[in-house]
Amino acid sequence: MHRTTPNCQAYRAAILHFHADPAFDDKAYAWHEDGLLIVADGHVQAAGEYALLHSRLPEGVMVQDYRGKLIVPGFIDTHIHYPQTEMIASPAPGLLPWLQTYTFPNERKFADAEHAGEVARFFLDELLRCGTTTAMVYCTVHPASVDAFFAESEKRQLRMVAGKVLMDRHCPEFLCDTAESGIRESEELIRKWHKRGRQLYAITPRFAATSSEAQLQLAGELARAYPDTFLQTHVAENTDEVAWIKALFPDARSYLDVYDRYGMLRPRAMYAHCIWLDDRDRERMRETQSATAVCPTSNLFLGSGLFDFAKADAMRLPLSLASDVGGGTSFSMLQTMNEAYKVARMGGTHLPALRMFYLATLGGARSMQLEGTIGNFATGAEADFIVLDPQATPLLARRTARAENLEEMLFAFALLGDDRAVTATYSAGKLVI
Numbered sequence: 207m208h209r210t211t212p213n214c215q216a217y218r219a220a221i222l223h224f225h226a227d228p229a230f231d232d233k234a235y236a237w238h239e240d241g242l243l244i245v246a247d248g249h250v251q252a253a254g255e256y257a258l259l260h261s262r263l264p265e266g267v268m269v270q271d272y273r274g275k276l277i278v279p280g281f282i283d284t285h286i287h288y289p290q291t292e293m294i295a296s297p298a299p300g301l302l303p304w305l306q307t308y309t310f311p312n313e314r315k316f317a318d319a320e321h322a323g324e325v326a327r328f329f330l331d332e333l334l335r336c337g338t339t340t341a342m343v344y345c346t347v348h349p350a351s352v353d354a355f356f357a358e359s360e361k362r363q364l365r366m367v368a369g370k371v372l373m374d375r376h377c378p379e380f381l382c383d384t385a386e387s388g389i390r391e392s393e394e395l396i397r398k399w400h401k402r403g404r405q406l407y408a409i410t411p412r413f414a415a416t417s418s419e420a421q422l423q424l425a426g427e428l429a430r431a432y433p434d435t436f437l438q439t440h441v442a443e444n445t446d447e448v449a450w451i452k453a454l455f456p457d458a459r460s461y462l463d464v465y466d467r468y469g470m471l472r473p474r475a476m477y478a479h480c481i482w483l484d485d486r487d488r489e490r491m492r493e494t495q496s497a498t499a500v501c502p503t504s505n506l507f508l509g510s511g512l513f514d515f516a517k518a519d520a521m522r523l524p525l526s527l528a529s530d531v532g533g534g535t536s537f538s539m540l541q542t543m544n545e546a547y548k549v550a551r552m553g554g555t556h557l558p559a560l561r562m563f564y565l566a567t568l569g570g571a572r573s574m575q576l577e578g579t580i581g582n583f584a585t586g587a588e589a590d591f592i593v594l595d596p597q598a599t600p601l602l603a604r605r606t607a608r609a610e611n612l613e614e615m616l617f618a619f620a621l622l623g624d625d626r627a628v629t630a631t632y633s634a635g636k637l638v639i
C-alpha cells in the first residue's frame with residue numbers, strides 16, 4: 207500500500223452518497239463531514255472519513271483539498287433530447303403545437319453530421335457544467351445524429367446512453383422512417399456503439415403516436431433480440447396526447463398498455479412523464495421493473511400535469527429525475543429538484559432534499575440497472591463525481607451558513623443552486639470541466 211500508484215488521486219471534502227432510497231431506508235446514505243475520496247485508474251477505491259483513510263494513501267499521492275465543499279456522485283439525467291438544445295425556451299401552447307412548430311423543423315438539421323457534432327459538443331459541455339455525468343439521450347431519426355453524439359461522448363470517455371429516434375407516421379416527411387428502415391438502422395447502431403467503451407444504446411421509439419403498429423412490433427422484437435440494450439420513450443404526458451393514443455389504439459386498455467402489448471415493458475426501459483397512469487399501469491411498471499423519468503420543469507412548462515409521487519411510492523416504482531430539455535427549461539438537476547419539490551407539494555407530498563439527491567444519483571443508476579457502475583461511491587464504481595460549493599452565490603452562502611443540518615444544506619442547494627454551484631465535474635476520475 208505504500209508504493210506510488212501513478213493513476214491514484216485523492217480528494218478531501220464533505221462527502222455524501224447513497225446505498226438505498228432514503229424514503230424507505232433509515233440508513234440509506236453515507237455522510238462524511240471531513241471525508242476522503244480515493245480514485246485509482248478511473249474507479250473508486252475508497253470513500254470515507256479523512257481521519258481513517260489518509261493513512262491508507264499510497265506514497266506520493268497528492269490530496270486535492272476541497273474542504274468547505276461537498277462531493278457527491280455525478281448527477282444522472284434519465285431523459286433529455288440533445289437536438290433540442292438550441293430550442294430550449296420556445297413558446298407554444300402545449301406539447302403538440304410545440305412539436306410541430308419548433309421540434310420537427312429543428313430536428314431536420316441533424317441529417318447534417320457537422321451540425322450534429324457541433325450541437326453535441328455544446329450539449330455535453332453544458333451537461334458537465336451542470337454536474338450531469340450520465341444522461342439518457344434522444345438523438346433524431348438520422349443515424350448521423352447518433353454517430354455524432356457517441357463520437358463526442360467517447361472522446362471524453364463519458365458514460366452516456368443514447369439512441370436513434372424511431373418515427374414512421376404523424377410526422378413531417380423529412381423525419382420519417384419506414385418501420386423496417388428504422389429498425390435496420392437501430393440494429394446497425396447497436397452493433398457499432400452498444401458497450402463500446404462507456405457508450406450504451408437505447409432503442410428509442412419517440413412515442414406511440416409516431417410509430418405504426420408494424421414499427422412498434424419490430425421495436426419490441428429488437429428489444430428482445432438485444433436484451434441488454436436500453437429502451438426509452440414517452441408515456442402519458444398530457445391529456446390531449448392520451449386522447450390521441452386512445453383514438454389510434456382503441457383496443458388498448460391504456461396508453462401504457464400499447465407499449466406492454468409490444469413487449470416494451472422491461473428492465474432498462476425508461477418511460478418519461480408517467481403523469482396520466484392508473485394503478486393498473488403502475489402495477490405493470492412495478493411487475494416489469496420499467497422505470498420512470500420524472501420531468502418536472504418540462505411538465506410545468508408545457509402545462510402537461512403533475513407527477514404523483516405518493517402513488518408511485520405506494521407501489522415502490524423505480525423513480526429518477528430528468529430535465530427533458532428542450533421541453534424542460536434547465537439543464538441543471540438542482541433546478542430540476544427545485545421544480546420536483548413544488549410538483550410534489552402540489553400533490554400534498556413533501557420531498558426531502560436527501561430524497562431528491564438520491565433520485566438524481568443512485569435513483570437514476572438503479573432505474574437504469576447500472577448500480578455498481580455509476581450513481582454512488584461503492585468500491586469499484588466508476589469515479590464520476592462533482593464538487594458543489596455552498597458559497598457559490600451570495601444568497602447560497604448566506605443560507606447555507608445558517609444550515610443546521612445536512613437536510614437544510616442540501617435543500618438550499620436544490621432550491622437556490624444551479625450550474626453556478628458546481629465547482630468541478632469529474633468523469634472516470636478525470637477533471638472534465
Ligand SMILES: [Zn+2]
Nearest residue numbers: 287440478530
Ligand atoms: Zn422528452
